[in-house]
Amino acid sequence: MKAHEPLSKESSAASWSYDKAFSRNLGLISPQEQEKLRTSRAAILGLGGVGGVNLVTLARLGISKFTIADPDDFEIGNINRQYGAMCSTAGHSKAQVMQNIILDINPEAEIKVITDPIGPDNADDFLEGADVLVDGIDAFEIDIRRLLYRKAYEKGIYALGAGPVGFSTVWVVFGPEHMPFDRYFDLSDHLNSTEKFAAYIVGMAPAGLHRSYIDLSYINIKQRTGPSAGLACHLSSGVIAAEVLKILLRRGRIYGAPYYHQFDAYRGRLVRRRLIWGNRSPLQYIKRRWLVNFIKQKTQSA
Secondary structure, three states: OOOOOOOOHHHHHHHOOHHHHOHHHEOOEOHHHHHHHHOOEEEEEOOOOOHHHHHHHHHHHOOOEEEEEOOOEOOHHHOOOOOOOOHHHOOOEHHHHHHHHHHHHOOOOEEEEEOOOOOOOOHHHHHOOOOEEEEOOOOOOHHHHHHHHHHHHHHOOEEEEEEEEOOEEEEEEEOOOOOOHHHHHOOOOOOOHHHHHHHHHHHHOOOOOOOOOOOHHHOEOOOOEOOOOHHHHHHHHHHHHHHHHHHHHOOOOOOOOOEEEEEEOOOOEEEEEEOOOHHHOHHHHHHHHHHHHHHHHHHHHO
C-alpha cells in the first residue's frame, strides 16, 4: 500500500466503527452532539500550514463531511509546518493527499475535493451545503478571502480562520450577527494589494504579542515567505476546533468581530479584546501605514 492511501474497503469494513473511533470524545461531547458533528459539513480552503492540521483536528472531533480545496502540490519546503508534507508526498496534490489522510482516519467521511483555484465562478459550489467555512488561505491572498467571507455572510454561515504568528496564534470569528469581514479590516476595492495585505495582518494581530522575538529581516515580500513554525499551526488548529465546536453545537458564547484573539505559547499570554472600530481606529491606521512602508522598503532592497 502506498504512503497515505486509505485502508482497503475490506479492512475498513472489518475494523471500523464510528461510535468506537470517537468514544473518547464522550464526557466532553454528548452522544447527541457527536451525531450532530457526524452530519455537519466544514468547507476548508487551503490545506497548507493551518488548513491541513485544521482538517485533521476537525476530522478527529468526528465531523464527517468536508469540502476541501487547494490547487497546489506539496513541496519539501512545506515539511516544517504542513500536516500532509512528507518526503513521500512531495509533488503530490495537497487536496488529494489530505483526502487520503482523512479517509484513513474515518473511512465513512464524505469528502468533496476541489483542485481548481476558488474564485467567483465556483465559490458558491465550494460553500454548497457547508455549516461553517474554515479559512486556511495563504496570508497574501486577500481578495479570495473577501469573496468567500462575503458569500458566507450572505448565506448565514460562520466563517473563521486562525493564523500562526511567531509562536502564537491569532484569530477572528465572523458570523451573521457580527461585524462583516470588509468592515472589520477596513478593506475596499480602492486599496492596492500591499494596503490590503497590511490591513489584514494588522487586523488579525492588533495585540502584537509576538513582536519582541521575531526577526523581521527574514521576511521576503517578493517570495511571500516569512518565519513560520509548525507549533503555531497546531495552536491555530486547536482554537479553530474549539470555535467550530461551539458554533456547530451552539455551546457557549462566540466572541465574533470586532473581538480579536491572540494566544502566545512562548510568552504564556492570552489576549481577547474588542476593537470597536475595527481597523478604522487611529492606532490601527498608524500600524497599517508603518507596515505598508516596511513592505515597500523590503521590496526595494530585495
